Amino acid sequence: MIRVYPFCFATLSGAAFAALLASPAVAQTIDTSAGRLTANVIAEGLDHPWALGFLPDGRMLVTERSGQLRVVGQDGAVGAPIEGVPRVVARGQGGLLDLALAPDFASSGRIYLSFSEAAEDAGLRGGQGTAVLSAKLTLDGDSGALSEQNVIFRMNNFTGTDRHYGSRIVIGNDGNLFVTLGERGEADRAQDMADLAGAVVRIAPDGSVPEGNPQVEGWAAELWSKGHRNPQGATLRESDGALFTVEHGARGGDEVNMPRAGGNYGWPVITYGVDYSGASIGEGTEKEGLEQPLHFWDPSISPSGLDFYEGALIEGWQGDLIAGGLSGNVMVRLDMEGDAVVGEERLFEGQLGRIRDVRVGPDGAIYALTDAGNGRLIRVAPEGV
Numbered sequence: 001m002i003r004v005y006p007f008c009f010a011t012l013s014g015a016a017f018a019a020l021l022a023s024p025a026v027a028q029t030i031d032t033s034a035g036r037l038t039a040n041v042i043a044e045g046l047d048h049p050w051a052l053g054f055l056p057d058g059r060m061l062v063t064e065r066s067g068q069l070r071v072v073g074q075d076g077a078v079g080a081p082i083e084g085v086p087r088v089v090a091r092g093q094g095g096l097l098d099l100a101l102a103p104d105f106a107s108s109g110r111i112y113l114s115f116s117e118a119a120e121d122a123g124l125r126g127g128q129g130t131a132v133l134s135a136k137l138t139l140d141g142d143s144g145a146l147s148e149q150n151v152i153f154r155m156n157n158f159t160g161t162d163r164h165y166g167s168r169i170v171i172g173n174d175g176n177l178f179v180t181l182g183e184r185g186e187a188d189r190a191q192d193m194a195d196l197a198g199a200v201v202r203i204a205p206d207g208s209v210p211e212g213n214p215q216v217e218g219w220a221a222e223l224w225s226k227g228h229r230n231p232q233g234a235t236l237r238e239s240d241g242a243l244f245t246v247e248h249g250a251r252g253g254d255e256v257n258m259p260r261a262g263g264n265y266g267w268p269v270i271t272y273g274v275d276y277s278g279a280s281i282g283e284g285t286e287k288e289g290l291e292q293p294l295h296f297w298d299p300s301i302s303p304s305g306l307d308f309y310e311g312a313l314i315e316g317w318q319g320d321l322i323a324g325g326l327s328g329n330v331m332v333r334l335d336m337e338g339d340a341v342v343g344e345e346r347l348f349e350g351q352l353g354r355i356r357d358v359r360v361g362p363d364g365a366i367y368a369l370t371d372a373g374n375g376r377l378i379r380v381a382p383e384g385v
Contacts, residue, residue, distance in 0.1 A: 028351045029383055033333075034314045036383040039348055039368075043078050046070070046375035051098045052359050052367055056106045059142075062369065062377065063113070065095035071142045072377060079142030084135065084149065089116040089128040092162025097130075100169040100177070102205070109136045110205075114167040114179065117151070119158040129158035130165045130181050134205065152207030153179060155196045156220070161185040164248075168234035168306075173241040176210045177203050180245060182230035187268035187281075190227050193219045198267060200224040200231065200245065200259045214262035225259035227290065229267040233306030233323055242339075244294075246306050246323050249273035250281060252298030256321070257291070258339055266290040272298055295341035301328030304371075305357035309333075311364025313381055322366055324355030331355055331368060331380070352378060 029038040048065040055061060060072040067088045068081040088096045094116030102110035117131035131154040135146040164182030171177055183190040183198030190198025193216070201222040204210040209221045219226070224243075233246035245257050253273020257265055269282045270290050286292060297303070305324035309317045321334040321341075329350050335343035356371035365381040 028348060030348060030351075032347060033345055034316050034382070037314070037347070037380055038383045039352060039378050039380045042377045042379055043072055044374055044376040046078070046369070046377065047373060048095070048356075048371055049369040049375040049377070050096065050356055050371075052357050052369055052377070053099050053101050053111075054359070054362055055101070055139075058362070060367075060377070061099055061101075061111075063096045063099050064375075065097070066090045067096045069096065069099070069113070069146075071139065071144065077142055079144075082137070082144045082146060084146030085113070086115060086133055086149070086151075087118065087121060089118050089162075091116075094128060094162055094165055097165060097167040098169045100171055103171060103175060109138060111135060111137050111146075112152075112169050112171075112177065114165075114169055116165050117154060117158075122151070122154055122158070124158050127158040127160040128162075129155040129184070130167050130179075131155070132169065132177070132179055132203075132207075134207075150207075152205070153201070153203050153222075155181055157189070157195055157197065159184055159186065164230040166228070166231050166247075168232060168245070170234045170236050170243060172202075172236060172243075173238060174210075174212075175205060176212075177205065178224065178234065178236075178243055179203065180228070180231035180234050180247075182232075183228070183267070187229070190229065190267045191264075191269065193223070193226060196220055196222060198228050199226050200228065200234075200243070212261070216262050219262075224261055225263045225265060227263075227265035227267050227269070228257070228259075229271075231257075232304040235306045235308055235321070237308055238310075244306065244308075244321060246303035248302055249296070249298075249300055251276050251278070252296075252300055254297040254300045254303050255293035256295040256303075256323075256334065256341060257293050260291075263291045264289065265293070272296045273300070294339065295334065295344070297328075301325035301330055301332065303328075303332075305355060305359070305368070307358055307360050307366075309360055309366070311360050313364025313385065314366075322358050322360070324358045324368060326354040326356065326371060329354055331358060331366070347380075352376075
């Protein structure tokens with residue numbers, strides 16, 4: 001049963017918006033570099049929520065890994081599952097994963113969903129893989145339906161493993177889509193340039209290959225960058241269109257990267273982590289021709305979800321990255337100077353649970369989803385706001 005804590009979106013910004021969202025229930029308050037911040041639970045009872053998006057009217061969309069897409073309504077209620085969501089392989093790390101609203105969503109209703117697709121649904125033989133659906137969302141109260149559905153992208157090799165789907169979707173300033181893809185737990189695929197696994201791909205809104213992809217000899221046309229293990233967080237720096245990602249290492253070696261066209265980020269040839277058995281992986285931590293991460297974590301935090309803080313609500317954090325941590329049970333602020341990570345600050349460590357996604361809302365607060373059968377939607381803002 002889904003329980004919710006009442007709130008109301010009066011406007012999309014300003015003090016009234018923030019005050020109406022804040023719930024006095026189940027709050028955690030901590031001291032940070034920006035002063036005291038409070039995490040308030042807005043809703044709970046979500047089934048392993050994976051991604052969060054903001055609708056133009058202030059309501060929110062949430063994906064549940066088991067296959068539901070839901071609206072968190074203006075009265076705080078979590079709506080019935082939206083109809084028309086594709087069948088997903090909800091096994092292991094697979095299921096209904098990321099979502100992104102098209103830039104013209106207010107007029108088109110277009111959204112993108114990433115999910116683990118069964119081979120038989122794709123007309124293929126055996127296994128599953130990451131796919132991206134384009135669809136029109138029509139809302140009806142606190143629910144709705146998808147129509148005009150089209151799978152615009154799927155990875156080219158489906159396999160039977162149930163992990164490392166990657167699956168974040170980021171819309172670039174030019175309207176094209178970046179999609180992150182894990183190597184499906186088969187590490188060598190990240191260095192097979194004909195394989196879309198272990199990569200960031202860049203596609204047009206209709207799934208075609210846009211101009212501007214690197215077109216490196218021997219690379220699949222959709223590829224933007226390769227050598228990634230399992231990137232589960234991605235965001236855009238809108239000022240220059242640069243893409244930033246976070247990805248899971250093995251045991252240690254979680255990375256922050258700034259994937260550039262044609263870049264090879266090394267997995268599994270180079271890594272700062274080791275195998276879960278403790279055995280070494282690859283050839284060390286660096287090799288000529290392979291890119292270095294901007295930052296890495298050892299021990300791992302299992303980063304998932306990433307966004308730039310560009311709001312006005314939390315002073316002094318503008319331009320910094322906010323990431324979630326699953327095994328770390330933590331939210332992390334990465335202090336950015338240009339393209340460099342110059343420090344990190346851990347927030348709510350051990351207090352909120354496994355953080356699956358983080359997004360900065362239109363009110364300047366930070367919103368987080370926790371990965372659990374009783375998953376929660378949480379709002380983080382200055383104390384009393």
